Amino acid sequence: MKKRARDxxxxxxxxxxxxxxxxxxxVTNALRYLGYSYSVSSEKEAxxxxxxxxxxxVGAFAEAMSNLKERGIITTLSREVLKKRKPLLGICLGMQxxxxxxxxxxxxxxxxxxxxHIVRIPTxxxxxxxxxxxxxxxxxxxxxxxxxxxxxxxxxxxxxxxFATKKTHIAATCMYGTEITAAVQHGNIFGxxxxxxxxxxxxxxxxxxxxxxxWTHPGASKK
Amino acid sequence: xxSKRIIASLIIKDGTVVxxxxxxxxxxxxxxEIAVEFLNSWxxxxxxxxxxxxxxxxxxxxxxxxxxxxxxxxxxxxxGGGIDNVETMRQLIKGGADxxxxxxxxxxxxxxxxxxxxxxGNQCIVVSIDVRKTKDGRYEAFIDSGxxxxxxxxxxxxxxxxxxxxxxxxxxxxxxxxxKKGFDIDLVRSIVEAVDxxxxxxxxxxxxxxxxxxxxxxxxxxxxxxxxxxxxxxSVNTLKAYLAHHLPVRLDTYASYRHFGxxxxxxxxxxxxxxxxxLRLEYHPKEVI
Numbered sequence: 001m002k003k004r005a006r007d008x009x010x011x012x013x014x015x016x017x018x019x020x021x022x023x024x025x026x027v028t029n030a031l032r033y034l035g036y037s038y039s040v041s042s043e044k045e046a047x048x049x050x051x052x053x054x055x056x057x058v059g060a061f062a063e064a065m066s067n068l069k070e071r072g073i074i075t076t077l078s079r080e081v082l083k084k085r086k087p088l089l090g091i092c093l094g095m096q097x098x099x100x101x102x103x104x105x106x107x108x109x110x111x112x113x114x115x116x117h118i119v120r121i122p123t124x125x126x127x128x129x130x131x132x133x134x135x136x137x138x139x140x141x142x143x144x145x146x147x148x149x150x151x152x153x154x155x156x157x158x159x160x161x162x163f164a165t166k167k168t169h170i171a172a173t174c175m176y177g178t179e180i181t182a183a184v185q186h187g188n189i190f191g192x193x194x195x196x197x198x199x200x201x202x203x204x205x206x207x208x209x210x211x212x213x214x215w216t217h218p219g220a221s222k223k
Numbered sequence: 224x225x226s227k228r229i230i231a232s233l234i235i236k237d238g239t240v241v242x243x244x245x246x247x248x249x250x251x252x253x254x255x256e257i258a259v260e261f262l263n264s265w266x267x268x269x270x271x272x273x274x275x276x277x278x279x280x281x282x283x284x285x286x287x288x289x290x291x292x293x294x295x296x297x298x299x300x301x302x303g304g305g306i307d308n309v310e311t312m313r314q315l316i317k318g319g320a321d322x323x324x325x326x327x328x329x330x331x332x333x334x335x336x337x338x339x340x341x342x343x344g345n346q347c348i349v350v351s352i353d354v355r356k357t358k359d360g361r362y363e364a365f366i367d368s369g370x371x372x373x374x375x376x377x378x379x380x381x382x383x384x385x386x387x388x389x390x391x392x393x394x395x396x397x398x399x400x401x402x403k404k405g406f407d408i409d410l411v412r413s414i415v416e417a418v419d420x421x422x423x424x425x426x427x428x429x430x431x432x433x434x435x436x437x438x439x440x441x442x443x444x445x446x447x448x449x450x451x452x453x454x455x456x457x458s459v460n461t462l463k464a465y466l467a468h469h470l471p472v473r474l475d476t477y478a479s480y481r482h483f484g485x486x487x488x489x490x491x492x493x494x495x496x497x498x499x500x501x502l503r504l505e506y507h508p509k510e511v512i
Contacts, residue, residue, distance in 0.1 A: 020313075021342070021343070023316055023317075023319070023320075023321055024317060025290065025293055025317060025318055025319035026293060026300075026319050026321060029293060029294050029319065030297065033297070034512070058316060058321065058343060058344065058346075058347055059342060059343045059344045059347070060340070060341055060342060060343065060344045062341075063341065063342050063343075093344065104344075105341065123419055128419055128420055128421045128444060129419065129420070130345055130346040130390050130391070130420065130421065131225070132228075132346065132390070132391060132421045132444070132445075133225050133226060133227075133228045133268065133421070133444070133445070134225070134226045134228065134268055134473040135224070135225045135226070136224060153475070154226060154473045154475065156268075156298065156299055157225075158299070158321070158322070158346045158347075158390075159344075159346055160344070160345055160346060160390075175224065176225060195299070195321070197297075198296075198297065198298055198299045198321060199297075199298075200263075200266075200297050200298060200475070201297075201475070201510065201512050202475070203297070204297065204512045205512055208512060
């Protein structure tokens with residue numbers, strides 16, 4: 001009996017962090033569809049126990065940061081992600097909060113886990129902001145997120161701001177007037193500007209790739 | 224390159240998907256869950272669900288239904304109908320909606336757009352403007368599924384909504400709704416030229432050429448198509464295959480119809496017999512994700 005209990009403890013769990021601005025249900029629907037076990041919480045204890053994280057996000061930057069602060073989970077989460085190197089995938093706004101700061105609705109500080117700034121997409125002729133719809137992604141780093149993605153695949157974007165960062169952190173880009181960051185990665189921290197949970201099969205492939213990566217790179221042991 | 228979006232639009236009345244004609248007559252189609260399931264797998268770029276309820280002026284969004292639909296949709300789900308406060312929006316997003324559509328609320332309390340944008344971001348807020356042509360040929364914005372006249376010019380309304388923080392404008396022509404006569408190109412174009420945010424055209428689509436026209440002549444960013452998608456298999460893929468000859472569209476479903484010809488109704492033509500003969504023994508494995 002005891003052995004079995006321990007086995008189930010080892011089961012890899014993805015924690016979808018519910019901080020009040022995420023489209024949590026959309027993300028969990030996709031994870032369920034893929035057959036991964038996940039939990040949803042914003043409790044410190046749950047964060048300590050989880051093996052990897054998905055930080056969803058739909059909303060405004062300031063609201064997201066203040067919600068994270070309000071729940072008092074930033075310290076816990078940074079210890080798990082930065083020190084123990086547990087994998088984290090930020091989606092849309094969940095990726096943007098990883099930056100140093102954002103100019104959305106005044107300047108606001110972000111988590112600063114991936115160096116860079118969140119800036120507004122420049123409006124030009126025929127470039128409408130927000131950038132809404134299915135855009136083709138050009139991959140810069142195939143592994144691990146984009147390894148199963150065919151060339152010219154389209155993903156669903158819906159945002160007015162994007163992640164301006166150094167080339168070394170960019171995993172994929174797309175063209176919308178200028179080149180826009182579509183995905184970032186920095187060690188065990190990943191972020192996608194598009195919505196993989198809403199991008200049909202290609203999006204599911206991204207989520208699967210992240211879960212597979214998290215499974216094989218669990219970070220430091222729990223103790 | 225960003226592709227033009229085909230938004231499958233579902234009008235829901237008393238829990239049933241209906242075909243809407245002129246915002247006044249409704250014919251039942253079937254279960255919303257099944258409609259979403261099909262439209263999702265047939266390649267719709269987005270699904271728009273407008274719950275018009277039993278009563279046009281007093282209604283509230285059906286959270287349970289939104290949540291059930293969201294489970295079946297791997298594409299963005301936009302919901303509308305009876306949203307009247309920020310708390311409801313929060314619940315809808317939590318329940319699996321990705322964006323919401325408002326109309327009456329934007330008329331009654333325009334400042335709520337700014338308030339909601341500060342919480343959910345502009346990209347989350349779609350403002351619908353329902354338009355009817357008056358007898359003297361002017362356009363006028365309506366609320367409450369076309370019964371409440373506002374006396375306002377839709378172009379001015381669109382400009383104002385975008386300024387307040389709307390992320391997209393959904394422009395619905397009441398006169399063309401269910402008519403199969405094609406989108407109101409002039410109306411759509413006037414809105415597109417007035418705002419910097421994406422514009423979704425709705426009302427009147429009956430043929431793939433209508434969608435092409437609203438993209439090319441009306442300059443719309445997205446087309447909401449309702450009735451036309453309900454009555455044939457793979458309706459979204461075939462519509463997109465028609466468009467793919469002229470425009471960038473997302474066509475990555477397993478049945479793409481990309482190399483098909485089309486008849487005068489916009490339906491795919493049968494392939495030549497010799498070709499079908501060759502295809503007969505081909506094995507198509509199930510797609511692995």
